[in-house]
Amino acid sequence: MRTGHSPGYLHLRAPGTSLVLDCAGSRLPRVLHWGDDLGDVEHTALAELATASAARQMSNTLDLPVPLSLLPEHSAGWLGTPGLTGHRDGADFSTAFTVRSIRTVRTPDLPQAHQLTVDAVDEHARLQLVLEIELTAAGLVRQRATVTNRDTGERPFVLDGLLLALPVPSHATELLDLTGRHARERSPQRHEFTLGTHLRENRRGRTGTDATLLHLAGEPGFGFRTGEVWAVHVAWSGNHRTLAERTPAGVSLLGAGETLLGGEVRLAGGESYTSPWIVGSYGHGLDELAGRFHQQLRARTRHPRRPRPVTLNTWEAVYFRHDLGRLSALADAAAEVGAERFVLDDGWFKGRRHDRAGLGDWYVDESVWPGGLGPLVDHVRSLGMEFGLWVEPEMVSPDSDLARAHPEWILATGDRLPPESRQQQVLDLGHAQAYDHVLERLDALVGEYAIDYLKWDHNRDLVEAGHSPTGAAGVHVQTAATYRLLDELRARHPGLEIESCSSGGGRIDLAILERTDRVWASDCIDALERQQIQRWTGLLLPPELLGAHVGSPVAHTTGRAHTLDFRAGTALFGHFGIEWDLTAADAGERARLAEWVAAYKELRPLLHSGTVVHGDHPDPALWVHGVVAADRSRALYALVQTATSVTSPAGPVRLPGLDADARYRIRPHRPGDRAEGPHRSDPLWWERADGVELTGRLLAVTGVRAPTLHPERLVLVEASRLGPAPAPAPAPAQRRT
Numbered sequence: 001m002r003t004g005h006s007p008g009y010l011h012l013r014a015p016g017t018s019l020v021l022d023c024a025g026s027r028l029p030r031v032l033h034w035g036d037d038l039g040d041v042e043h044t045a046l047a048e049l050a051t052a053s054a055a056r057q058m059s060n061t062l063d064l065p066v067p068l069s070l071l072p073e074h075s076a077g078w079l080g081t082p083g084l085t086g087h088r089d090g091a092d093f094s095t096a097f098t099v100r101s102i103r104t105v106r107t108p109d110l111p112q113a114h115q116l117t118v119d120a121v122d123e124h125a126r127l128q129l130v131l132e133i134e135l136t137a138a139g140l141v142r143q144r145a146t147v148t149n150r151d152t153g154e155r156p157f158v159l160d161g162l163l164l165a166l167p168v169p170s171h172a173t174e175l176l177d178l179t180g181r182h183a184r185e186r187s188p189q190r191h192e193f194t195l196g197t198h199l200r201e202n203r204r205g206r207t208g209t210d211a212t213l214l215h216l217a218g219e220p221g222f223g224f225r226t227g228e229v230w231a232v233h234v235a236w237s238g239n240h241r242t243l244a245e246r247t248p249a250g251v252s253l254l255g256a257g258e259t260l261l262g263g264e265v266r267l268a269g270g271e272s273y274t275s276p277w278i279v280g281s282y283g284h285g286l287d288e289l290a291g292r293f294h295q296q297l298r299a300r301t302r303h304p305r306r307p308r309p310v311t312l313n314t315w316e317a318v319y320f321r322h323d324l325g326r327l328s329a330l331a332d333a334a335a336e337v338g339a340e341r342f343v344l345d346d347g348w349f350k351g352r353r354h355d356r357a358g359l360g361d362w363y364v365d366e367s368v369w370p371g372g373l374g375p376l377v378d379h380v381r382s383l384g385m386e387f388g389l390w391v392e393p394e395m396v397s398p399d400s401d402l403a404r405a406h407p408e409w410i411l412a413t414g415d416r417l418p419p420e421s422r423q424q425q426v427l428d429l430g431h432a433q434a435y436d437h438v439l440e441r442l443d444a445l446v447g448e449y450a451i452d453y454l455k456w457d458h459n460r461d462l463v464e465a466g467h468s469p470t471g472a473a474g475v476h477v478q479t480a481a482t483y484r485l486l487d488e489l490r491a492r493h494p495g496l497e498i499e500s501c502s503s504g505g506g507r508i509d510l511a512i513l514e515r516t517d518r519v520w521a522s523d524c525i526d527a528l529e530r531q532q533i534q535r536w537t538g539l540l541l542p543p544e545l546l547g548a549h550v551g552s553p554v555a556h557t558t559g560r561a562h563t564l565d566f567r568a569g570t571a572l573f574g575h576f577g578i579e580w581d582l583t584a585a586d587a588g589e590r591a592r593l594a595e596w597v598a599a600y601k602e603l604r605p606l607l608h609s610g611t612v613v614h615g616d617h618p619d620p621a622l623w624v625h626g627v628v629a630a631d632r633s634r635a636l637y638a639l640v641q642t643a644t645s646v647t648s649p650a651g652p653v654r655l656p657g658l659d660a661d662a663r664y665r666i667r668p669h670r671p672g673d674r675a676e677g678p679h680r681s682d683p684l685w686w687e688r689a690d691g692v693e694l695t696g697r698l699l700a701v702t703g704v705r706a707p708t709l710h711p712e713r714l715v716l717v718e719a720s721r722l723g724p725a726p727a728p729a730p731a732p733a734q735r736r737t
């Protein structure tokens with residue numbers, strides 16, 4: 001690595017994207033360009049770009065042009081949402097940081113400087129600011145800020161908020177964000193990027209079932225394959241906000257940060273606050289934008305690399321009806337269809353006969369498990385499966401020995417307890433003894449049973465989450481303590497895998513994913529709902545991190561009935577599992593499920609390493625998605641009929657992402673090859689044993705006719721390249737500089 005100082009203008013590049021920063025002068029850096037790769041640009045041209053794009057004055061505004069810095073400052077004339085808010089006894093409410101140094105770091109694989117650290121100070125407010133900005137090899141812009149109180153006196157600096165911003169161009173006129181609720185997470189909403197602020201603020205004390213994983217702005221009508229699009233994400237599992245802001249001065253930006261509760265961060269002299277990482281992505285279409293997150297996650301040292309095991313989760317199979325005989329029989333049936341991991345869900349610990357008691361008492365309930373969990377664990381292992389266990393460490397039931405012994409360990413403020421949710425309260429991990437107690441219990445359980453996997457749940461929002469005895473707001477501390485707890489447990493048990501579950505998909509973000517191995521995307525395993533939930537959760541996560549289960553024939557959360565093929569073909573595109581009482585399934589269902597399990601095992605190397613693509617089909621009832629191998633030798637697509645189409649048959653479906661010049665054989669893939677449409681009017685190629693042979697270009701541009709499908713059915717289509725890969729097209733000169 002090499003380091004340098006005072007770079008003036010910086011052009012950071014990764015494949016397909018550029019970030020140009022104006023670091024000239026003493027004010028905080030400004031973004032001159034974030035988006036498409038600009039190619040080689042001379043340093044002098046960057047200075048010209050700065051001149052060309054400099055803000056201009058409007059009538060009846062300040063006498064100086066107002067720049068937008070990464071941390072927007074009121075002192076520079078910025079009248080939109082400020083970057084840093086806070087005060088010292090009411091003073092120092094506005095900052096004017098002066099840059100003291102900028103350190104850039106270069107790495108051999110991306111020779112252009114791609115990390116910088118900006119050290120700035122406001123001598124009057126006695127604050128120091130360190131900004132870290134990076135363009136990763138995957139093309140993500142990561143930034144965070146650390147603010148330090150340099151006052152030697154008595155008065156703390158009360159930090160009310162810290163927001164980092166990235167400008168987007170004026171042709172990004174459409175916004176997309178996600179919302180939802182328990183069992184209906186990740187519903188997209190699209191609207192015009194109008195003047196003003198579109199704010200998504202989350203005060204749930206967890207990431208949230210309604211959280212927008214990304215706040216996106218793009219060209220009008222952008223889709224998965226077309227249109228430029230930009231997005232930001234907050235890597236934080238507590239309160240947070242993202243916003244899209246457009247000002248009358250013609251500035252458009254995406255901003256994000258942690259939401260701080262009143263008095264939550266009070267910095268005494270010498271103390272610091274570090275913001276979460278704010279992560280931005282850019283792409284031509286949502287697939288490219290999402291692909292950068294997938295690539296970044298897959299590059300983690302702890303990214304799960306061994307095949308994702310077929311998982312049997314007991315929740316919807318038995319709920320709280322725990323006994324050794326029933327669960328052993330379920331394990332037998334699971335092993336018979338090919339399951340590789342057996343996860344014992346809620347209901348195993350002391351007093352937990354229903355969801356109104358027991359949380360916090362993390363001891364095996366001997367009235368239900370007289371011999372402990374050992375006999376079940378041994379049985380599961382004898383069948384060749386791993387053993388997993390459900391826990392909800394941050395929670396406490398008022399009806400528990402723990403709450404009776406330590407009422408002061410419940411997060412609360414004033415002279416009252418927060419309203420209960422699922423009859424439970426939140427354990428205050430800000431109490432060292434409460435933290436130690438939970439760590440000791442988890443450590444002991446994982447050690448005693450050599451547990452391979454924890455399903456780590458978190459089933460309520462935090463309300464009035466105050467730390468006793470002061471009652472001060474405790475969400476920030478709680479979030480950081482949860483991270484420490486996870487980190488410590490993983491350090492003690494290096495092979496342990498952990499799933500992030502929070503009433504289903506309530507804790508999905510890049511910070512929790514630094515310490516977990518998959519998420520439970522939703523409590524809803526109705527395959528139709530899952531098509532949507534998985535599609536939009538996939539904006540952030542690659543399929544191997546996304547828990548997806550085959551449920552019972554009638555979905556418990558919606559009452560909808562679906563064929564096994566639709567349920568399994570939906571779960572196939574995640575980390576595949578089963579959540580169904582297989583002891584009640586008939587032999588035919590089990591045999592068919594075993595076929596799907598076998599298909600998943602054969603396909604998972606492709607599905608869990610390839611590039612996720614979507615077809616942007618014009619018929620809203622026909623969804624096309626798939627995964628293309630990294631070397632584009634093979635791909636698997638699902639053609640999903642979500643409802644009846646207005647036209648029948650629907651127009652041809654385009655299969656994107658393949659090598660344009662290579663020839664591919666296109667065939668139905670078993671067991672997802674049963675069209676079962678209303679008229680059996682399958683296209684000719686579908687009926688032929690050797691399918692059809694087309695180039696990647698033809699498949700992406702003209703496509704193939706889909707078989708006629710009943711609503712809520714799907715089929716699988718495989719593309720396999722014929723012959724060797726075509727010679728790569730000559731690389732454009734110096735893609736990276």
Ligand code: DGJ
Binds near residue numbers: 355390457501503520
């Ligand atoms: C909520 C989870 O999302 C479910 O899968 C299940 O684990 C229940 N909690 C258990 O209480």
